Each structure stands twice: as C-alpha cells, then as structure tokens.
Amino acid sequence: xxxxxxxxxxxxxxxxxxxxxxxxxxxxxxxxxxxxxxxxxxxxxxxxxxxxxxxxxxxxxxxxxxxxxxxxxxxxxxxxxxxxxxxxxxxxxxxxxxxxxxxxxxxxx
Amino acid sequence: xxxxxxxxxxxxxxxxxxxxxxxxxxxxxxxxxxxxxxxxxxxxxxxxxxxxxxxxxxxxxxxxxxxxxxxxxxxxxxxxxxxxxxxxxxxxxxxxxxxxxxxxxxxxxxxxxxxxxxxxxxxxxxxxxxxxxxxxxxxxxxxxxxxxxxxxxxxxxxxxxxxxxxxxxxxxxxxxxxxxxxxxxxxxxxxxxxxxxxxxxxxxxxxxxxxxxxxxxxxxxxxxxxxxxxxxxxxxxxxxxxxxxxxxxxxxxxxxxxxxxxxxxxxxxxxxxxxxxxxxxxxxxxxxxxxxxxxxxxxxxxxxxxxxxxxxxxxxxxxxxxxxxxxxxxxxxxxxxxxx
Numbered sequence: 001x002x003x004x005x006x007x008x009x010x011x012x013x014x015x016x017x018x019x020x021x022x023x024x025x026x027x028x029x030x031x032x033x034x035x036x037x038x039x040x041x042x043x044x045x046x047x048x049x050x051x052x053x054x055x056x057x058x059x060x061x062x063x064x065x066x067x068x069x070x071x072x073x074x075x076x077x078x079x080x081x082x083x084x085x086x087x088x089x090x091x092x093x094x095x096x097x098x099x100x101x102x103x104x105x106x107x108x109x
Numbered sequence: 110x111x112x113x114x115x116x117x118x119x120x121x122x123x124x125x126x127x128x129x130x131x132x133x134x135x136x137x138x139x140x141x142x143x144x145x146x147x148x149x150x151x152x153x154x155x156x157x158x159x160x161x162x163x164x165x166x167x168x169x170x171x172x173x174x175x176x177x178x179x180x181x182x183x184x185x186x187x188x189x190x191x192x193x194x195x196x197x198x199x200x201x202x203x204x205x206x207x208x209x210x211x212x213x214x215x216x217x218x219x220x221x222x223x224x225x226x227x228x229x230x231x232x233x234x235x236x237x238x239x240x241x242x243x244x245x246x247x248x249x250x251x252x253x254x255x256x257x258x259x260x261x262x263x264x265x266x267x268x269x270x271x272x273x274x275x276x277x278x279x280x281x282x283x284x285x286x287x288x289x290x291x292x293x294x295x296x297x298x299x300x301x302x303x304x305x306x307x308x309x310x311x312x313x314x315x316x317x318x319x320x321x322x323x324x325x326x327x328x329x330x331x332x333x334x335x336x337x338x339x340x341x342x343x344x345x346x347x348x349x350x351x352x353x354x355x356x357x358x359x360x361x362x363x364x365x366x367x368x369x370x371x372x373x374x375x376x377x378x379x380x381x382x383x384x385x386x387x388x389x390x391x392x393x394x395x396x397x398x399x400x401x402x403x404x405x406x407x408x409x410x411x412x413x414x415x416x417x418x419x420x421x422x423x424x425x426x427x428x429x430x431x432x433x434x435x436x437x438x439x440x441x442x443x444x445x446x447x448x449x
Contacts, residue, residue, distance in 0.1 A: 024168050038181070041388040044131040044138070072131075072193065073169025073324075074385065080178050089168075 024071045025089035028062045032083035035060040042078040045070050110403050112396060114148060114411060116354060116377050117244050117278035117302050119217050121148030123396050124411055125367060128358050128379035129154050129221040129246065129282075132389075134196060139210045139218065145392035148377060149217035151305075152210070154248045155203040156195035157224035157233060163194035163253070167325035173386070174314060174331075182386040185362060188333040189382045190314060192325050194253040195223065200233070207240035217243040219280065223251060230267035231274045238275045244302070245277055250284030252311040252330035258284050260292050265299060272300035280356060284308050285336070289343040293351045303354040305379065306347060307340050333382060336360040341373055348374025348416055362387075364398020374416035 026047070035058035040048045047068035053061045064075075066089070076084045114124040127133050127142045127150040134153040142150045156163045174188040196203050203220075210218045220237035222245065224230045230247065237245045248254075249264045260283075272279050281296040283289055285307035293304050312331030314323050337360030344357045357370040358379035367378045383391045399411070408414055 042385065044134070044385075046137070070166065070197075071168030072166070072171045074171045074173075076169070077171070077173040077176060077178060080181075 023089040024086035025066055025069050026064045026071065026073075026075050026084050027087040028064055029083050029085055030056065030061040030063075032081055033061040034058055034081055034083075035062070036080060038080070039075045039078040039084075042074055043068075044074070045072070048075060110400065110409050112146075112148075112399060112403075112411070114377060116148070116356070117280070119149070119243055119278075121217060121377065122146050123148040123392075124371065124377045124399075125392060125395055126151060126219075126356065126377050126379045127384070127392070128381040129248065130381045131193060132381055132384050134206075136206065136209045136213050139214045139216055141389050142392065143214045143216040145389050146396050147216065147392050149219055149243070150210075151219040151221050151246050151379060152203075152206065152242075153196040154221040154223050154246075154251065155200060155233065157222075157226075157229040158200065159225065159229065160195065160223065160255070161199075163223075163255075164197050164199070166193050166197065169324060170329075172314075172324055172329075174333075176386075182388075184386070186334055187386070188312075188331050188335070189309075189385065190312065190324070190329050190331050192253060192327065192329045194251075200236070204236050204240045207237060207242050211241040219244045219246050221246040221248050221282075223248045223254060224267070225263055227263060227266040227270045231270045234271040234275050234279075238277050242277060244280060245271070245275065246280040246282050246305060247271060247301075248282050248308070250282055250308040252284075252309045252328075258311055260284070260295070265295060268296055268299040268301055278302035280305050282308055285310055285339060285343065285359070290346050290350060293347045297351050297353050301353060303356055303376070304347065304351070305356045305358060306343050306375075307336075307359055309336065309359070332359060334360040334362050337366055337369070341369060344370060344375050345373040345419060345422065349419055349422075361395070364395045364400075364402060367395060367399055368402055368414070369418075371411055371415050372418035374419055376415065 039062050040050060045068045047065050048062050050060050051063050112123045114121045123146050126148050129151040132138055133150050139150050170192045172190040174190050176187040177184050207220055220242035222233045224233060234245050268281055279301050280303045281301045282305040283292045296304050309330040309332035311328050313328050316323050340357060340359035344355055347355055354376040355374060356377045356379055357375035361367060361378055361380045362383050370378045
C-alpha cells in the first residue's frame, strides 16, 4: 500500500493492526523537526514542549511527554514537515490519569 | 464601551465563551481562558456511569479535514472531525475538577453533563451545583452520543427534572437539525434558562488509499467554519420566537462571526475549533475585533445590537421578486425564430 499522495499523510504510518494491538503515542522525529513552535500550543494535554538541542540544525526540537500524550493526533495536523510518527504506548496499562488531581499537582497547591 | 455581557444572571467580561471540549478538561485551561478574557467556560461533558465507556477515547481521534497546514492556521475553511466523547475521569474526578476550577479561577464555570435516565441527569446536576458551578449545560445533542441524534422524550423529563432540582441556571445544548425551533420551545416550556445552538453534526469520512473509514472507523462529530451558516439560520429562527437567551456556537473564527450571531439575537457565543487552529490568543483577538467594531459603529454595549438584523428579515411572502426568464434579451431571441 503506497503512502504517497494520500490525503491523510499523518495517518499513513499507522497500520490498522497498530490501533488494535498497540495504543499509539505521538513521537517527534527530531531530525525532521524545524522548531517552528506550532505544535506545543495545539496540544490540549500539555504533552509537547520545545527542548534545547545544541547539535540540532535549529538548536531546538519539539518533544512529546509520553505521560501526557493521549494519542489524539492533533499534533500531526500542526506539523508542516510531518515530523510526527506513531510509536506504541508502553504506559497504557496505567489507565487514564485523573485530570483534576494532576492539575492540582501541576499548580503546586 | 464595554464587552461586559449579562447572561443567566451573571455578568461576563466578554460574550465569548469557551465551548465544552478538549479546551476545557483541566484547571490550567480554565486559568488560561481567564487570562485571555473569555466570558465563561463550559467544561468538558461528563457522562453518567452507565456510559463509562465514553470516558475512554480511541487513538487517534482528531483530524482536521481540508486543512492546509502549510499556511500556519490561516485557513478559513476546514472541518474538525473528531471522536472524543466524555470527560476522561470518573464522576468524582469531575466534581473535583469543578471545585478546583472555582478555587483557582474567578472565571464563571458551566458544568456539562450527559446521561439518559432522568434520575441520573438530576443526580449529576445536583452535584454540579454543589461543587460550585455557576450554571449547567445539558448536552442532549452530542454527535458522539450513543444511538440516533433524535430529540428523545427522556430529554423532556431530564430538562424538567434538572430545572426543578437545581437553583443554578440550566442551559440546554441542542443539535443542529433538522428543525431546531421546536426543540427550543420544548426547552423553554420546561423551564430552561437558555439554549445553546447548535452542537456539531455527525459525519463520516473515508480514506481512498486504504479504502477504510478514517480514524476509529465509525461516525464522528464534524464542524468547522462552514457550520456557522446553518447555525445562524437556527439562531435567527429561535430568536424570533423564544424569549430565553441563546448561546450560539459553531464555526466562529473571528469577531465578525460573533457580531453576526449577536445581530441575529444571540446573547453569548461559544468557540472552540478556532482555539485549536489559532491558539488560545484567539480569544483576545476576537474580543479586540468586537471592540474595534463597537468603536467604529459607536456602540456602548452589545445589548444595543442584539437581534438588530432580525427586524430586517422578511417572510417568504415579503421577498421582493423580479422576473428573469421573461426578459427579452439576446439569449431569448431564438424563441422568436430570429436566428442569423
């Protein structure tokens, strides 16, 4: 199955079996990232941050925080260079996090 | 001149509300919305325990269709296609969330719930009130809800029951069709304080390469900037008939869209997909655009323009009509056998 010319390039690296057997998690291919800053604000789960990479062509790269990523797929829409790919979420056994509790902790209260 | 809006007995800083969804499922987002001068926030919808499966979401579940990501979110036409059902935590988490929102932000918080039996609706609504929510929205029309999107008789009992059981204002979020006005009237008759028009449609899309439905393989909620045109019709129709306020939602990208909804009789406007594509700063931008308009038109309060366009709306009988086909221009000459 060719992945070229598809209308949904972001979904191409995700074969159907992947969804059934491994919950997907977003991952940034750092070499592809152009540090455009578009994906962090798009993520409603605070799962993407920019990190310094002195050796990177753009000195910075987006990275996904696996604990926060819910695999929603919105970041694939933000990336102008298709730097996102899916990887299996090894953490899924833990179940969904309690949003209120998490944010209380984040706020330091 | 002020954006201050009176809605459901609350004084809101702005008529722009954050709609229920992924931008309203944790406390930090409520604080961001407050910083951005949103008027209020409608929290992500919590489902009753009977629908606990709706708290787990498929992956991936969001797609922007017809979206050109090369132009940095400046696209004015796209569709948000998604299947993220209810709030992901338990009901206890949701009560904690509401309490935390009230503790850490001054922004008015509107709880949102979904259930089927009247008893569940009422129990949940009471908890939402106890936790300090300023109002409650009954999400009877989510495109993600199980079964058809028909207006069910149980909803009448739910609206009626909730209105009788809580003191906070009750909004009812209605689906986009086919006829919205009768649903508005039912909501009003049963004591709803306001209606939210309209939820997204239920849609479907297929990838022709894999020859499979996209994402999770089932129908999804679909909305986008194009949705404002049918919602405007429903808002106008409702505003002409019902007396309770209307919170309009659907396809708002700019202050211009908000003003249009106001001119058609909406009191507040809820936004969400614009935050997805243009970020949280959109709230401030939209507020600024409304203020610019108010300055230009010398308006002190949005109340002055609310429903103003409705008075210029005509009935089909009153439409001024002119003949077209009976004109005797050159394109009709053949009829008279005068070719060549």
